[in-house]
Amino acid sequence: MVEFQLTKREQDIMELFWKSEKPLSSNDIKVLSNDLSIHTIQQVLRRLNNNGFIKVEGVGFTKNSITRKYIPCVSQAKYLKQFIAKNTEYELATAFIKENTDPKVLDELENLILQSREKLK
Structure with a gap:
């Protein structure tokens, strides 16, 4: 069991992972959610990674840099099950x-x- 409650921002970003069929980078998340700054996204990704909700799946390339791509380690169903x-x-x-x-x-x-x-x- 997960036994961990996500913050609002963490849940918003996890929703993007759960809907996506491909790994996402911080840049991908920025494009999908215009209301979050890249700094906030990176902080949330770090926390989600440290808490075992996501993991690095590979690397991708943006205009001028290499970026990590993440995938979810916890399904939405498994996360929600703890509240039912x-x-x-x-x-x-x-x-x-x-x-x-x-x-x-x-x-x-x-x-x-x-x-x-x-x-x-």
């Missing part, structure tokens, strides 16, 4: 299953349940 009560977890899962109309997703869920049962044996 046990009985609510069950209610969310059953509601999702009952309302889902995609057979492929239901098959994947069924396989996950079977794998979990095998681990319990």
Whole structure:
């Protein structure tokens, strides 16, 4: 379990990581969120990295410099799970299953349940 609450700025930047399908640099984040200064972004990235929410995935190039590219280490679901009560977890899962109309997703869920049962044996 994560057991760590993000600040508003940390959460704003993590939202960008969770929505992105590629690693992000501080420059990428600056472009995606005009309201944050590059200095603030770099400070927040340092804290997120130190707390295990993101990690360096590689390097990229900007106009005049080399920059680190980061990816999330904690999924949004795993982060939010710490704030949800046990009985609510069950209610969310059953509601999702009952309302889902995609057979492929239901098959994947069924396989996950079977794998979990095998681990319990």
